[in-house]
């Protein structure tokens with residue numbers, strides 16, 4: 001079954017990074033994030049699928065792949081952070097910096113800088129800071145760190161909680177009462193209590209995704225006000 005799921009992520013990754021795309025395919029990108037968050041696929045496998053697409057010669061495909069990686073880092077939490085903040089991945093990313101033309105190269109440098117800033121107080125991700133330092137010593141110039149990026153990044157999408165009853169109305173889940181998750185708070189709800197959807201800019205989610213009623217109020221009240 002995991003092989004099936006892995007091939008599903010591979011085809012979503014190819015769809016989200018197709019050379020035929022004229023702009024990022026947010027639906028496919030967020031579908032990949034959902035698969036990872038639902039633990040339907042190993043983060044390690046999803047990252048290796050994106051690495052393959054970043055390494056592709058075609059700069060459009062590589063750019064879309066870097067943007068998929070950015071969304072995964074923003075939305076899938078520590079399972080992805082742990083896969084990217086590794087020697088192997090950082091070696092791969094440094095190689096790509098020296099191989100890719102702009103704007104792919106600039107995007108990679110921007111991400112390394114944003115991630116180094118976002119994880120500046122997390123020693124287990126020190127390798128990202130070290131990579132930034134090495135690239136600066138190698139003479140790469142970095143875009144000025146956009147505060148918005150760093151702020152976005154500090155708001156990491158919450159891990160999804162599990163449970164047998166709806167967090168809001170306490171109904172018991174079952175065959176005819178399926179579990180659903182709110183993308184904003186990560187809590188688990190019945191269909192009735194999570195029937196609304198909205199975008200979540202702070203997590204970089206630009207398309208409408210399922211949220212619970214209280215989060216819908218919070219997110220739309222701010223936006224609407």
Ligand SMILES: O=P(O)(O)O[C@@H]1[C@H](O)[C@H](OP(=O)(O)O)[C@@H](O)[C@H](O)[C@H]1O
Nearest residue numbers: 034038160178179180181182194210
């Ligand atoms: O319908 P199921 O086979 O139970 O699967 C559930 C759906 O995939 C839900 O997606 P959704 O939140 O987008 O509805 C997800 O939140 C739950 O964790 C899964 O258990």
Ligand SMILES: [Zn+2]
Nearest residue numbers: 166169190193
């Ligand atoms: Zn409910």
Ligand SMILES: [Zn+2]
Nearest residue numbers: 182185212215
């Ligand atoms: Zn919620």
